[in-house]
Amino acid sequence: MLGGLTTTDGVILEIVAFIVGCILGSFLGVVIWRVPNHISIVNPKRSFCPNCNAQIAWYDNIPLLSYAVLRGKCRHCKEPISVRYPIMEALTGCAMAAVVAGVLWQIYPAWLLPDMLYLAAISIVVAYIDIDHHLILNVIVYPSYVVSLALLVLASAMMGDWEALKRGLICALILFVFYFVLSLIWPGGMGDGDIKLAFLLGMTLGWLGWKQFIVGAFMAFFVGGLVVLIQLTRKKVSVHGGIPFGPSMVVGTWIGIFAGQVIADLYLQLVGLA
Ligand SMILES: [Zn+2]
Numbered sequence: 363m364l365g366g367l368t369t370t371d372g373v374i375l376e377i378v379a380f381i382v383g384c385i386l387g388s389f390l391g392v393v394i395w396r397v398p399n400h401i402s403i404v405n406p407k408r409s410f411c412p413n414c415n416a417q418i419a420w421y422d423n424i425p426l427l428s429y430a431v432l433r434g435k436c437r438h439c440k441e442p443i444s445v446r447y448p449i450m451e452a453l454t455g456c457a458m459a460a461v462v463a464g465v466l467w468q469i470y471p472a473w474l475l476p477d478m479l480y481l482a483a484i485s486i487v488v489a490y491i492d493i494d495h496h497l498i499l500n501v502i503v504y505p506s507y508v509v510s511l512a513l514l515v516l517a518s519a520m521m522g523d524w525e526a527l528k529r530g531l532i533c534a535l536i537l538f539v540f541y542f543v544l545s546l547i548w549p550g551g552m553g554d555g556d557i558k559l560a561f562l563l564g565m566t567l568g569w570l571g572w573k574q575f576i577v578g579a580f581m582a583f584f585v586g587g588l589v590v591l592i593q594l595t596r597k598k599v600s601v602h603g604g605i606p607f608g609p610s611m612v613v614g615t616w617i618g619i620f621a622g623q624v625i626a627d628l629y630l631q632l633v634g635l636a
Pocket of ligand 1: 415416436437438441
């Protein structure tokens with residue numbers, strides 16, 4: 363546990379992170395629905411039922427609880443509310459709790475928490491929109507370059523570790539070029555969005571270290587391969603460009619962040635290099 367914190371402190375922090383995450387997840391649900399459909403995030407301010415257009419009151423918009431109370435139906439027209447909303451809220455809650463746990467377990471330094479929280483939120487948005495629309499939007503990725511870089515600069519400044527920032531930028535560039543070359547070799551496999559996303563993910567992975575970077579980059583393809591296998595056995599999709607790769611990149615990155623060090627050390631031991 364992080365220095366000075368008791369187990370009780372840790373549990374309280376985890377509960378707060380989960381609750382705040384659920385509320386954030388509710389907002390991410392709005393972003394994921396509205397941005398690709400060109401509806402403003404701020405206007406209308408309140409969510410509305412896609413079936414009867416009734417505004418959803420604040421007390422019907424409480425993450426997880428409202429869905430349970432309303433038994434998954436619109437209060438006005440009784441149209442079922444998609445189960446993806448409570449799932450997204452719970453997922454974001456769990457993601458935020460996991461990110462905070464990463465600091466508590468000292469998997470990464472506390473000063474990296476702002477970037478990690480941001481990256482977790484963006485990961486969920488990118489993955490959902492890619493699954494829905496087979497798109498990774500510039501309007502999400504480009505601002506994230508700026509935000510993530512600023513938060514990594516903050517972490518480096520507070521820790522006096524400018525090597526980490528330099529490594530992060532180098533890794534971002536390496537992963538960007540790697541995906542770019544892949545898109546040339548394998549047309550239709552990687553999209554422009556994947557190449558742009560690679561730069562963003564490479565930045566944080568590289569900041570953490572070479573082990574996290576290499577494992578994170580590799581795991582994207584491991585996860586992607588698994589997804590293809592599962593889809594093929596379900597005969598849902600043809601091999602040719604039917605599966606968005608963004609979600610696999612995101613999942614691979616988080617495996618790299620949390621387990622990169624362990625996996626890399628284990629591998630080096632196995633091959634007798636460490
Ligand atoms: Zn309705």
